[in-house]
Amino acid sequence: MVGVFGGSGFTSLLERVEQVTVETPYGPTSAPFAVGELDGQKVAFMPRHGLRHELPPAQIPYRANVWAMRELGVRRIVGPAACGSLRADLAPGDFVVCDQFVDRTSGRADTFYQGPETTHVAAVEPFCPGLRGLLVETARTLGTSIHDGGTAVVIQGPRFSTRAESQWFASLGWDVVNMTAYPEAWLARELELCYANVSMITDYDAGIGGHEPVSADAVVRVFGENLEKLRTLLFAVIPKIEPQPDDVCATALRAARL
Numbered sequence: 001m002v003g004v005f006g007g008s009g010f011t012s013l014l015e016r017v018e019q020v021t022v023e024t025p026y027g028p029t030s031a032p033f034a035v036g037e038l039d040g041q042k043v044a045f046m047p048r049h050g051l052r053h054e055l056p057p058a059q060i061p062y063r064a065n066v067w068a069m070r071e072l073g074v075r076r077i078v079g080p081a082a083c084g085s086l087r088a089d090l091a092p093g094d095f096v097v098c099d100q101f102v103d104r105t106s107g108r109a110d111t112f113y114q115g116p117e118t119t120h121v122a123a124v125e126p127f128c129p130g131l132r133g134l135l136v137e138t139a140r141t142l143g144t145s146i147h148d149g150g151t152a153v154v155i156q157g158p159r160f161s162t163r164a165e166s167q168w169f170a171s172l173g174w175d176v177v178n179m180t181a182y183p184e185a186w187l188a189r190e191l192e193l194c195y196a197n198v199s200m201i202t203d204y205d206a207g208i209g210g211h212e213p214v215s216a217d218a219v220v221r222v223f224g225e226n227l228e229k230l231r232t233l234l235f236a237v238i239p240k241i242e243p244q245p246d247d248v249c250a251t252a253l254r255a256a257r258l
Helices: 062-072 129-141 163-171 181-190 216-240
Strands: 002-006 018-020 033-038 041-047 076-085 095-097 100-104 146-148 151-155 176-178 194-203
Touching (some): 002 062, 033 062, 076 129, 129 194, 129 216, 151 181, 181 194, 194 216
Parallel strands (some): 002 041, 002 076, 076 194, 095 146, 100 151, 151 176
Antiparallel strands (some): 076 176, 095 194
């Protein structure tokens, strides 16, 4: 089964679905799962911010959401998210399939392993290489403007970056900024699930390149304008996603425990 987390403005995927609620040791999930099929592929979809976008980034129950995905039988997850650009050449409407993240959040419950068994999962490649490659290849066949690789700096939110912060992030060579990729992606790795982020550029963060700074209205508007493009990509790529191989994701816990 393939899992999809919906981001801001992305609250549904398939029309014919079964609503499924999963109980977890970490409390309730953001919303019930909508489980259906796409060209023979079983799909579980859930909007990470809730059905009414009632959950700010720091209040999303990331552990419950990812745990529940696994309980449903999901082994491979695609996590689209609205992102700000930190580079003048990454324009609103472009997609970036990130290969790295930088965590600038604080206080989030970001691990399943809090003892008594000490577990150190390697983080060199935090996103699934196989899923990343498939997303990039499929987007290019569709003629979608997509960038292969990039670093997402994940901020706490709900506020956007100051101009100084944005300029600092850009000076360090980071590419996009968002508020949800961490710990969602990392929790998937801790459960040995594949996870790939699709960053949809909605703005130029705090005025990168002389452009207008980000606003909530602009994020929602640009995401809405490009949602159909994202849905087209997902509908094209999901049927191509094969069962999880014995990759870096599936073997994450080997030699990780002391």
